[in-house]
Amino acid sequence: MNKITRRTFLKTWQIAVGSIFAMMTAPTIFYWWRDQPNRPKDIENWIDLGKAKKITENEWLKRPISFEIEDRWKTKAVQEMLYIYREGRNVTILSSICPHAGCLIKTGNGGFICPCHKSFFDDKGTVIEGPSPRPLDSMEWTVKKGRLYVKYEQYRSGIKSKEVIG
Amino acid sequence: MSSIVLALKAKRSLDKMNLQFILKLSAGLSFLFLSILILSGWGLSGGYIPSESEAFSSILYLRKMGGVGQMIRSLHFYLSSGLIISGFIFLMTFYLNGYTSQYWKQWVLSLSIYFLIIGSCFTGYLLPMDQNAFWGTQVRLGIVESVPVIGVWIANLLRGGSTIGSETLSRFITIHASIIPIIVSIITLLLIQSQWEFIKTILSKTSILFGTIIGLVLIYFWTYSVSAPLELPANPIDVDYTPRPEWYFLWLFEFGKYVEWAPWIRSALLPMAGTLFLLGLPFLKHQATNHRIGIAVSWCGTWLLLTSLTLYADRDLPEKLNYESAMFVQAEENYQSLCYDCHGKEGKGDGPQTKTFSLETPDFTSKTYWRGTDDDKILNAIKEGKGKDMPDFKRKLSKDQIYAQLEMMKILFKPKK
Numbered sequence: 001m002n003k004i005t006r007r008t009f010l011k012t013w014q015i016a017v018g019s020i021f022a023m024m025t026a027p028t029i030f031y032w033w034r035d036q037p038n039r040p041k042d043i044e045n046w047i048d049l050g051k052a053k054k055i056t057e058n059e060w061l062k063r064p065i066s067f068e069i070e071d072r073w074k075t076k077a078v079q080e081m082l083y084i085y086r087e088g089r090n091v092t093i094l095s096s097i098c099p100h101a102g103c104l105i106k107t108g109n110g111g112f113i114c115p116c117h118k119s120f121f122d123d124k125g126t127v128i129e130g131p132s133p134r135p136l137d138s139m140e141w142t143v144k145k146g147r148l149y150v151k152y153e154q155y156r157s158g159i160k161s162k163e164v165i166g
Numbered sequence: 167m168s169s170i171v172l173a174l175k176a177k178r179s180l181d182k183m184n185l186q187f188i189l190k191l192s193a194g195l196s197f198l199f200l201s202i203l204i205l206s207g208w209g210l211s212g213g214y215i216p217s218e219s220e221a222f223s224s225i226l227y228l229r230k231m232g233g234v235g236q237m238i239r240s241l242h243f244y245l246s247s248g249l250i251i252s253g254f255i256f257l258m259t260f261y262l263n264g265y266t267s268q269y270w271k272q273w274v275l276s277l278s279i280y281f282l283i284i285g286s287c288f289t290g291y292l293l294p295m296d297q298n299a300f301w302g303t304q305v306r307l308g309i310v311e312s313v314p315v316i317g318v319w320i321a322n323l324l325r326g327g328s329t330i331g332s333e334t335l336s337r338f339i340t341i342h343a344s345i346i347p348i349i350v351s352i353i354t355l356l357l358i359q360s361q362w363e364f365i366k367t368i369l370s371k372t373s374i375l376f377g378t379i380i381g382l383v384l385i386y387f388w389t390y391s392v393s394a395p396l397e398l399p400a401n402p403i404d405v406d407y408t409p410r411p412e413w414y415f416l417w418l419f420e421f422g423k424y425v426e427w428a429p430w431i432r433s434a435l436l437p438m439a440g441t442l443f444l445l446g447l448p449f450l451k452h453q454a455t456n457h458r459i460g461i462a463v464s465w466c467g468t469w470l471l472l473t474s475l476t477l478y479a480d481r482d483l484p485e486k487l488n489y490e491s492a493m494f495v496q497a498e499e500n501y502q503s504l505c506y507d508c509h510g511k512e513g514k515g516d517g518p519q520t521k522t523f524s525l526e527t528p529d530f531t532s533k534t535y536w537r538g539t540d541d542d543k544i545l546n547a548i549k550e551g552k553g554k555d556m557p558d559f560k561r562k563l564s565k566d567q568i569y570a571q572l573e574m575m576k577i578l579f580k581p582k583k
Contacts, residue, residue: 102308106405115408131426158312
């Protein structure tokens, strides 16, 4: 029979204690990882923006929208801002969240400005200057029965491609 | 020749003695600050409500009550900056003394504490839920998101989803007030245990004990009289707000401007490289004193340079208004858009609509008006309207905003005795 050396004992002991510690922390980590309730309700991404004809043409409008997200046992109304431009039957809808790090964009300089890190965008949303890795995120829209609907999505900050995260 | 060597050696040991003093002082201060942070944190925990709807109000209440309530907040706010400074001085002096190889265990433990403290600052920042807190956290999580591969995963884990919400508050306060303090305390105890003999000798010196008492009294007097900042409540659709990081991150903010073409450099590469370098110091070949001084000076110099550059670039930025000032400004703006028409530019009741419709608008600048009314009557008039001519504003203005209107009237219109 092999004698249990001190070395093997310590090693197994360390592994055992390590696994016990990992097992103790596992439930919390698992709960935090699995249960992430602050997301928009998946069912309703399409948000009603009102009668399409009523949207003023040829100027950028700032429109706050409100949608519900589930917040554990409650539903909460959350507000976000959109920029809408309508030219006849064509509509462009841009997100007001800067793709660089998440600040709110404001209009200015003939286009859009992000006050945080001074990214400048032209009036189509393309980056003129500044740290933003991609142009302002445009959102899908559709017109049903004369009303304009936008598919509201959240995109990952700081990367070159548009990646939906919520 | 030998005399020069001797002189240099003497100078070096003299430097070492002064460094020793700074090392001990910064260690002591760090421990003191950490303890007060935990104790004041317990106080704040008793008054703070980590719910999205009540977080701001609970902090505003502490601020308004003044006295010891706001003192606890001030202690927590200002000493956290103090800890960042004293911890940095400790680590820097430790490094300059060349202890990183010999005392590598203490180095790694101290470094871990420092990183955990930074984590505590990151999470604690969100808790008041004012504009500064919300947007600062929004940007920081955005930076975390940009880390390749695992960024979104980590950000969503911290945030409890894809938006900042009540789950975020709960997780942040757990990390800030429970997880990090417990781990930091365990590591601190380990450190103290390893240096106990030495610490015992220091604690027995009356000068140290007296100095601590005097220092505490000074800190308490000061924090009792200043108030920690608080801005307007968080507003996710306010496009005019310009967030800025806390002073100790301004250098990173400036650095980010230079690597905008690859944001992952700032969010992942720099922190990883920095951490690996610091943790790996004990394993590097022992560096000569001049070398270490050079590295230390260049790091501090870079930090100062980047921070000044960003402060200079922001010099035209309007100063961030505290809650009271911001509410006052908002009340003035509200008055202009909602009240001026009847009540006039100076509150005299001589607005354009009064003339047109022959209204009986009171004169806020007269003593008789103020004698014939009280706070509740004015608040009610704004909320529910008055008579047949004044509309109600309860749907346009929140309770706090209506109260701010009253305050504004008292400051601007009410005649002084």
